[in-house]
Amino acid sequence: MFAQTDTIVALSTPPGRGGIGVIRLSGPDALRILRTLVASDSFKPSPNVLSLKTLIDPKSSETLDEALVCFFKAPHSFTGEDVIELHCHGSPVLLRTIIDITLSLDARLAAPGEFSLRAVSNGRMQLTEAEAIRDLIDAHTEAAVHQATRQLKGEISRIIQPAKEDLLKIIVRLESSLEFVEDDLPALEHDKILDSLRGLTADLSRLARTFRSGRLLRDGIKVALVGRPNVGKSSLFNSLLGHERAIVTEIPGTTRDTLTEWIDISGVPVRLTDTAGIRASTDAIESLGVDRARREAADADLLIVVIDGSEPLGDGDQVVLSEARDARHIVALNKCDLAKFSEVGAQNGRDRNGSKIISVSAKCLLGLETLRAAVLEPFKNGNGESQGLLITNARHHDLLQRSVEAIGSSLSLLQADASEELVLVGLHNALRGLGEITGETTTDEILGRIFSTFCIGK
Numbered sequence: 001m002f003a004q005t006d007t008i009v010a011l012s013t014p015p016g017r018g019g020i021g022v023i024r025l026s027g028p029d030a031l032r033i034l035r036t037l038v039a040s041d042s043f044k045p046s047p048n049v050l051s052l053k054t055l056i057d058p059k060s061s062e063t064l065d066e067a068l069v070c071f072f073k074a075p076h077s078f079t080g081e082d083v084i085e086l087h088c089h090g091s092p093v094l095l096r097t098i099i100d101i102t103l104s105l106d107a108r109l110a111a112p113g114e115f116s117l118r119a120v121s122n123g124r125m126q127l128t129e130a131e132a133i134r135d136l137i138d139a140h141t142e143a144a145v146h147q148a149t150r151q152l153k154g155e156i157s158r159i160i161q162p163a164k165e166d167l168l169k170i171i172v173r174l175e176s177s178l179e180f181v182e183d184d185l186p187a188l189e190h191d192k193i194l195d196s197l198r199g200l201t202a203d204l205s206r207l208a209r210t211f212r213s214g215r216l217l218r219d220g221i222k223v224a225l226v227g228r229p230n231v232g233k234s235s236l237f238n239s240l241l242g243h244e245r246a247i248v249t250e251i252p253g254t255t256r257d258t259l260t261e262w263i264d265i266s267g268v269p270v271r272l273t274d275t276a277g278i279r280a281s282t283d284a285i286e287s288l289g290v291d292r293a294r295r296e297a298a299d300a301d302l303l304i305v306v307i308d309g310s311e312p313l314g315d316g317d318q319v320v321l322s323e324a325r326d327a328r329h330i331v332a333l334n335k336c337d338l339a340k341f342s343e344v345g346a347q348n349g350r351d352r353n354g355s356k357i358i359s360v361s362a363k364c365l366l367g368l369e370t371l372r373a374a375v376l377e378p379f380k381n382g383n384g385e386s387q388g389l390l391i392t393n394a395r396h397h398d399l400l401q402r403s404v405e406a407i408g409s410s411l412s413l414l415q416a417d418a419s420e421e422l423v424l425v426g427l428h429n430a431l432r433g434l435g436e437i438t439g440e441t442t443t444d445e446i447l448g449r450i451f452s453t454f455c456i457g458k
């Protein structure tokens with residue numbers, strides 16, 4: 001397992017200047033390091049109580065800061081080990097100095113997610129809960145925060161735990177009938193087990209299916225605005241964003257770099273990118289911008305092809321439309337506030353590729369609600385669940401699906417009156433899969449990989 005005999009340290013607040021900056025230490029030397037910092041070997045902090053202390057540089061005896069310090073005594077701490085928090089003033093230079101001093105006192109810098117990893121290893125929380133904290137921190141919308149909070153409260157385990165217990169009961173029953181060969185499974189019990197397995201697959205599949213909506217909440221949708229210069233991409237970007245982020249002018253070729261911002265559409269985080277207008281340009285900087293626009297377009301989940309509806313459809317628009325043909329896209333026919341506006345080439349609101357066309361005015365804020373709804377439409381899954389618990393994590397989804405498949409194969413074997421030994425293989429696999437979701441049966445290698453996606457200090 002990971003070495004836990006050492007004491008780790010990290011800045012737990014974001015880097016940069018602020019009112020306060022919190023340094024966290026966890027491990028057997030945490031209290032000793034605190035005593036050195038407050039220059040008092042006899043300092044006995046009451047657990048969970050903040051005290052105002054002067055922090056001293058042990059080498060020079062100079063005062064470093066006035067800080068609120070707190071001691072959390074093992075095992076009643078976030079990590080389950082002795083934890084110290086130093087609430088210092090939020091100067092990056094000061095915080096760096098204090099961290100360096102703790103390093104000289106034999107702490108070591110924490111790896112990403114190492115505090116959470118220790119919490120899971122020490123049984124302070126389940127893996128799904130640690131993952132929920134990361135998702136909560138990373139959430140881009142209120143709806144995503146809400147889902148992460150539900151997961152943090154242990155809702156996933158509350159669904160999975162009973163499933164695991166049911167599975168275990170069945171496994172025990174089948175193993176015992178294996179042991180006493182003459183004690184063949186009575187027909188009645190055989191049917192009961194079949195029923196339970198059917199129920200289990202239905203419940204777990206239902207949970208797995210929520211991933212289609214859940215992943216949108218967590219990862220969001222990448223949307224890029226593309227089009228020839230001057231059609232109003234930057235104006236539309238600003239209107240969707242609700243403030244003047246991109247420069248808008250009547251001069252074609254104004255936007256040269258890509259600009260990206262997160263917006264919230266009905267709770268779904270959307271990463272919206274404004275790009276340089278696509279055209280052949282002799283200007284070196286603009287050409288680089290056009291390359292970037294194409295790369296951004298290739299990476300997007302959805303393109304909004306912007307067309308100026310107040311002008312006839314030109315070759316420049318055709319180039320963009322044909323480039324977008326094979327990608328998921330919708331068309332925003334912009335400048336519908338102008339008298340010259342006409343719905344060029346639109347048939348029943350669809351273009352030649354069958355993609356939706358929506359008339360908008362970035363300037364007068366017309367049609368934006370319809371446009372927003374059209375952005376989400378291709379990603380909706382019909383039954384529009386947003387109420388219940390959603391699976392938001394690809395790892396959970398994968399394990400759920402594998403468990404469902406494993407139970408399914410055992411179910412078919414049992415129906416075909418195969419030997420208990422064969423039936424048990426799938427059930428054991430399913431049990432292991434479910435245990436991996438909550439962390440009980442997760443290997444160290446996988447744990448390491450999961451926690452490396454956490455931020456430092458978490």
Ligand SMILES: Nc1nc2c(ncn2[C@@H]2O[C@H](COP(=O)(O)OP(=O)(O)O)[C@@H](O)[C@H]2O)c(=O)[nH]1
Binds near residue numbers: 233234250251254
């Ligand atoms: N009338 C009208 N003008 C618009 C609209 N959207 C953009 N424009 C104008 O079109 C010009 C180009 O806009 P801009 O957003 O820079 O286009 P981009 O090059 O595609 O990013 C500017 O003069 C805008 O004010 C609109 O909906 N209606």
Ligand SMILES: [Mg+2]
Binds near residue numbers: 255
């Ligand atoms: Mg622009």
